[in-house]
Amino acid sequence: MRATMTAALSAGLLAACASSPPVAVSAQPISVVAAGSLRGVLTQIARDHEVRTGQKLALSFAASGLLRERIEKGEAAQVFASADMGHPQRLADAGGWSTPRVFARNQLCALTQANINATPERLLDVLLDPSVRVGTSTPKADPSGDYAWALFRKADAVRPGSYAALDRKALQLTGGPTSPKAPAGRGTYAWVMDQGQADVFLTYCTNAVASQREVPRLNIVAVPSALQVGADYGLTVRRGAHPAAFAFADALTAPGAQAVFARHGFGTP
Template identity: 40%
Template sequence: MSDIRVFAAGSLRIVWPELMRQFKLQNRHTVTTDFGPAGLLLQRIEQGEPCHLFASANSAHPQRLFDAGRALTTRIFTHNSLCLSISPSLAAEKREWLDMLLDPSLRVATSTPLSDPSGDYAWELFELIEASHPTRGDELKRRAMPLVGGPESPAVPAGKVAASWLLESGQADLFIGYQSYSPLLKAEGKVVILPIPAPWQIQADYTFALCSREAEALGEFLLSKEAKALFHRAGFGR
C-alpha cells in the first residue's frame, strides 16, 4: 500500500469524499488531500512541496507544471460553469441576471483572480460583457469585490458555502461562483441560484497534473465513467 498526496481545488471538496471512497474500494492506496484555491496550491508545488497529483479548476496551472518538467501529463477530468447567487428578496424583484449584475447599487462579490480560478472566470465574464456593453464590463472589474480565495481572504466558516455566507452576513448582494455548489445551496434554501445563459457562460475545464507515477491509478479513476457519474451527480458538468 502506498500513500498518494493530492492538492485539489477547494470546489472539489464537496465531491471528493465519495470519489475517494469509490477509489479505495478498487485500490490499496491511501489518499491524503490538501484543498485550497488552485493558484495558491500551484505556488506551494512550485516552491517544492511534495505532490503526486494536482487537481486544478483550470488547465493553465497543470500545463505550467508540465511545461516546467514537474508533471508527467495533464488531463481534463470534469467541467464546471458559473452562476449567480442572490438573496430571496432580490430574486423577488424578477429582474434579469445581467440587469442586476450591471446595477451599480448592488455589491458584486467574486473569488480572487490569480489565486482562485473562479475569480479568473468571473473576470472572463466581465470581458464578455465589456465586448457587448462597452465600459460596463470594465466598470464591473472595478466594482467587483474579491472576497474569498485569496492569500489574505478570511476563511469561509466551517460548514458554510461562500455564496450563502457572503450574502447572509451582508457582505455582498450577488456572488459569482461555481454551478457545482447549486445542490448544496438549494438544499440550504437561503439563496437563489440564477444560471448564466450559454452566450455568456464560461466553461471551467478541471484538469489534473500527474506529478508522480504513484498517482497513475488515481488519475485513471478520475477519468472513469464511474467518476464522471459522481461528478455529474454533484453538480459538475459532463
C-alpha cells in the first residue's frame, strides 16, 4: 500500500511539473517588430495567439536592418523577428537581448516581367544581359539585399566577372530608409514590378508568390542550386521583457505556428 501511494504521489508531482502554469497576460500589448517579409504570416500567427491566450500584440514591420537601428536608438520593442541572424545577433552581442534562434527559413527567387524569357538554367544569362534591369532590396538595411549580393558572389564563382557586372547594374529599389513606399494595400514587390521599375527582381520566394498572386502576369523563376542563397530568420527577445513576450517567441517555434509558416512557403528551422 505504501509503495502504491508513493508511486501515485510521484506520478502526481511529475504531472504537475510537466504542466506549465499559464503565462500572465500583460496589461500592455507586447511590442513585436518583424521583417517585412513576415507581414502576412506573422499577422495570422499573432491573431491566433491573441485568441488563444488573450494577450494583445502590437506588430510593426520594416526592413530588418532599419528595425535594428530603431531598437538601438531606443525603441521599446520586446520581440524582434529578423530576416537574418546578423541583426538580432548584433543586439545580443551588445547586451540586453537573448541569444538569437532560427525560427523560419526562406530562399531567393527571381520575380520577372511577362516578357522576360528566363528559366533556372538561363537565369544568370538574363541577369547579366545589359538590357535587363535587375532590382534588389537595399543591402545592410534589408537582409534581402544582402542575400542578393551573396548570390552575385556565387555567380562570380560560376562565371568570373559576374559580381562586378551585377554589383554595378543592380537597382536598390526597396528596403532602404529613403526607398519609395508602396501605396496602402499594395505589396512592395508587386507594386515595384507593376510600375515597371525592374525587369527581374531578386526577392524571397515567399514574397514572389505573394506578388504573383497580386499581379498574375508576373513570373517566378527558381534560382539554381549553384546560385541559391538560404535565408535563416532569427528571433530574439529583450531581456527583462514581460513573460508574455517570451511566451509569444516560444509560440513561433511551436507546431501550430510552424504549420502556418509552411502554408506561407517558409521552411522549418
